[in-house]
Amino acid sequence: MDDVLAEADYFFEVSYEVANKVGGIYTVIRTKSEQMLRYYGKNYYTIGFYDPKQAKVEFEEKDSKAFAGTFAKLGKLGIKCHFGTWVSARGRPNCILLDISGYRGHLNDIKTELWMKYKIDSLRSDSWFGDPVVWAYACGMLIERLKEDLHLKRVVAQFHEWMSGAGLLYLKSRNVKVATVFTTHATMLGRSMANCSDSLVREIEDGLKKGRTVDPRKSYEYDVEAKHLTECACASECEAFTTVSETTAREAEYILSKRPDVVLPNGLELGKYPSMEECIYLHRKCKEKIMDFLAGYFKPYYEVNLTDPRIMFISGRYEVRNKGVDVFVQSLARLNNELKEKKDKTDVFAFIMIPASTKSENHEALENLSLFSDIKEYVDDLSVDIRASMTGSLTSGKTDMKISDYLTDYQKMDIKKLASAFKSRSGGAPPLCAFELHNDGGDVILRMLRENGLLNREEDRVKVIYYPAYLSNSDRMLSLSYNSFVLGCSLGVFPSFYEPWGYTPLETIANGALTVTTDLAGYGKFMEGKMKGMKDTGIYILKRNSKKDDDIVGDLKDIFSAVVKMDKSEILSRKYHAKRLSLVADWKNLAANYVVAHNMALEKVK
Numbered sequence: 001m002d003d004v005l006a007e008a009d010y011f012f013e014v015s016y017e018v019a020n021k022v023g024g025i026y027t028v029i030r031t032k033s034e035q036m037l038r039y040y041g042k043n044y045y046t047i048g049f050y051d052p053k054q055a056k057v058e059f060e061e062k063d064s065k066a067f068a069g070t071f072a073k074l075g076k077l078g079i080k081c082h083f084g085t086w087v088s089a090r091g092r093p094n095c096i097l098l099d100i101s102g103y104r105g106h107l108n109d110i111k112t113e114l115w116m117k118y119k120i121d122s123l124r125s126d127s128w129f130g131d132p133v134v135w136a137y138a139c140g141m142l143i144e145r146l147k148e149d150l151h152l153k154r155v156v157a158q159f160h161e162w163m164s165g166a167g168l169l170y171l172k173s174r175n176v177k178v179a180t181v182f183t184t185h186a187t188m189l190g191r192s193m194a195n196c197s198d199s200l201v202r203e204i205e206d207g208l209k210k211g212r213t214v215d216p217r218k219s220y221e222y223d224v225e226a227k228h229l230t231e232c233a234c235a236s237e238c239e240a241f242t243t244v245s246e247t248t249a250r251e252a253e254y255i256l257s258k259r260p261d262v263v264l265p266n267g268l269e270l271g272k273y274p275s276m277e278e279c280i281y282l283h284r285k286c287k288e289k290i291m292d293f294l295a296g297y298f299k300p301y302y303e304v305n306l307t308d309p310r311i312m313f314i315s316g317r318y319e320v321r322n323k324g325v326d327v328f329v330q331s332l333a334r335l336n337n338e339l340k341e342k343k344d345k346t347d348v349f350a351f352i353m354i355p356a357s358t359k360s361e362n363h364e365a366l367e368n369l370s371l372f373s374d375i376k377e378y379v380d381d382l383s384v385d386i387r388a389s390m391t392g393s394l395t396s397g398k399t400d401m402k403i404s405d406y407l408t409d410y411q412k413m414d415i416k417k418l419a420s421a422f423k424s425r426s427g428g429a430p431p432l433c434a435f436e437l438h439n440d441g442g443d444v445i446l447r448m449l450r451e452n453g454l455l456n457r458e459e460d461r462v463k464v465i466y467y468p469a470y471l472s473n474s475d476r477m478l479s480l481s482y483n484s485f486v487l488g489c490s491l492g493v494f495p496s497f498y499e500p501w502g503y504t505p506l507e508t509i510a511n512g513a514l515t516v517t518t519d520l521a522g523y524g525k526f527m528e529g530k531m532k533g534m535k536d537t538g539i540y541i542l543k544r545n546s547k548k549d550d551d552i553v554g555d556l557k558d559i560f561s562a563v564v565k566m567d568k569s570e571i572l573s574r575k576y577h578a579k580r581l582s583l584v585a586d587w588k589n590l591a592a593n594y595v596v597a598h599n600m601a602l603e604k605v606k
Helices: 024-043 052-058 065-076 104-118 127-149 162-173 188-196 200-209 225-237 246-255 276-298 325-341 363-395 409-422 444-451 482-487 503-510 522-530 549-565 568-585 592-605
Strands: 010-014 044-049 059-061 080-086 094-099 155-160 179-184 240-243 310-315 348-353 358-361 435-437 462-466 491-493 514-518 539-542
Touching: 010 024, 010 127, 024 044, 024 155, 024 592, 044 127, 052 059, 065 080, 065 127, 094 127, 104 127, 104 162, 104 225, 127 155, 127 162, 127 225, 155 162, 155 592, 162 179, 162 225, 179 225, 179 592, 188 200, 188 225, 188 246, 200 246, 225 246, 240 246, 240 592, 246 522, 276 310, 276 363, 276 462, 276 482, 276 568, 310 482, 310 549, 325 348, 325 444, 325 462, 325 549, 348 482, 358 363, 363 409, 444 462, 482 503, 491 503, 491 549, 503 514, 503 522, 503 568, 514 522, 514 549, 514 568, 522 539, 522 568, 539 549
Parallel strands: 010 044, 010 155, 044 094, 155 179, 179 240, 310 348, 310 491, 348 462, 491 514, 514 539
Antiparallel strands: 059 080, 080 094, 358 435
């Protein structure tokens, strides 16, 4: 689609997550923006929600003389517009952030209008609905006034998710000649149903076969009626309805009663990720840091095998069922039992990187890691003196030296003290969680680990580290960014039951690790079509559609077993293959789909 030409003169991209990191849509727009600039140049504008804390990092305010008149009109209504650039987005696109703090008092009027015109029932809605609706409505007012004040022709506005939907409906209800595109990245009702039921996929397929759509009353059962009805209205009213995968397209057809016009698969700017050669170098460097963490975390209690260990992880939102955390844990338990039965001495380390509410780092773990760091630092200091002394001995022809020959009595005493302090917890078991949780007793993931016998005992071959915090170079535990952590791992596991797209598998292979996705995830379904007939790709697509949980757990365990048995050369070969396959989801190949949707919408307005 490289030959697609943008027919619009102006493109406004509206999302609550512009310069405001909340979830995956932030990544979609931030990484895609450079390609949008290729098509629309200086007439590409991102519009977002003004959050002062986020704006300090994400946004650089600039002079807005061209928009001064429009901004002044909105300012009198209590809507303050900030113009500038989104500095963390690719290409630093134009950005307008709306501060609605002076306009919130109009919420009830807006909700009344949405009921009267579109039958959106928001009587039971809370602030999670109210703030986005007021902001989105203000976005609609902004686009309307910019079009009028600046006499803009051929304008396309794309609205992402229900949170921006009131802006689209504002434009439609006033017959503003703007071509609108609505993108649902996941339906609210579908996500809610998936989190509570095993039968969503079956219900969708059965319903579509029979020409039926979801019972509208279901949204009330899940308390999402206001958001669901907003999605339905936007899908119906827009000129072009889009979603991010074929999986979500079928969901939208059933849940929102409309088949999307265009599918817009999500991509990444894969040229920004390290090359495979760089990945090999960085893997060693980052794995060494992870191994230091593992040594400090486990060795105070018992010895672990850190000779070429398999390090795997799962990451994502705290949605145990939807993200497949339950399947991950059960499969690890089966792998643990299998390795113990075979008396295999391999140690597998599994990280669960699912953020939860934490009080602080686990004190015991932090103390162990600190002691390990002290030992490393002490050894580094000693090595300088020992190296010089050993060099002198060797050049004098002596070959029967012992390290202790080069240590003073004080140094020997210090070493004994450090070793004794480090091994003081010998015979115990490391904590399952690297942090103190606010709700330790009620944490579902901890309970699942215990119920499945993953207790970090010495005899367990699978060791688990539940890491319920966002990774950072400056933290006191792993001290790695997320991308650096992935670079140091063997396998990223994302056995999702509900995943409209799923960036994590793509990010994983882009960072040079193997990955698992599923045939129920948008990305998994996308790659399934690209990988037909291929073997040993390094991308495992776990079959979840129409399969029993017990079989799914067994299949995932088999993948784990295969990866554990692989030697370094086989893993490296598969990493190369996966890295090459990542390129099919580069924005350079996918961004044109957006322009197709924009042109379609513009044609309908004409």
